[in-house]
Amino acid sequence: MTPAGRPPQEISDDEADRLRRAHHRLRKASQDLEAFTAPRRLRGRWEPAPVPDEAMDAARAEVAASYEALWREYGDVLGWERPAPG
Numbered sequence: 272m273t274p275a276g277r278p279p280q281e282i283s284d285d286e287a288d289r290l291r292r293a294h295h296r297l298r299k300a301s302q303d304l305e306a307f308t309a310p311r312r313l314r315g316r317w318e319p320a321p322v323p324d325e326a327m328d329a330a331r332a333e334v335a336a337s338y339e340a341l342w343r344e345y346g347d348v349l350g351w352e353r354p355a356p357g
Contacts, residue, residue, distance in 0.1 A: 276350030293344040297337040
């Protein structure tokens with residue numbers, strides 16, 4: 272199913288850059304949260320230290336904010352609407 276709105280082939284280079292930046296922000300936020308929630312344990316190495324609550328809260332908030340920002344860009348650039356949950 273293709274979202275209604277403008278086709279991606281019609282966007283300008285500046286609009287494509289905006290979408291790339293929004294995707295990059297979400298990807299980085301997701302990777303940062305992953306490092307806290309699913310750290311790699313290496314045999315013979317130290318155990319990961321507990322993550323302070325403030326850092327975990329900030330990482331979760333950044334994932335949520337970057338996800339919202341991505342959908343705002345989709346709406347502004349492509350006219351897409353965020354799908355309903357569920």
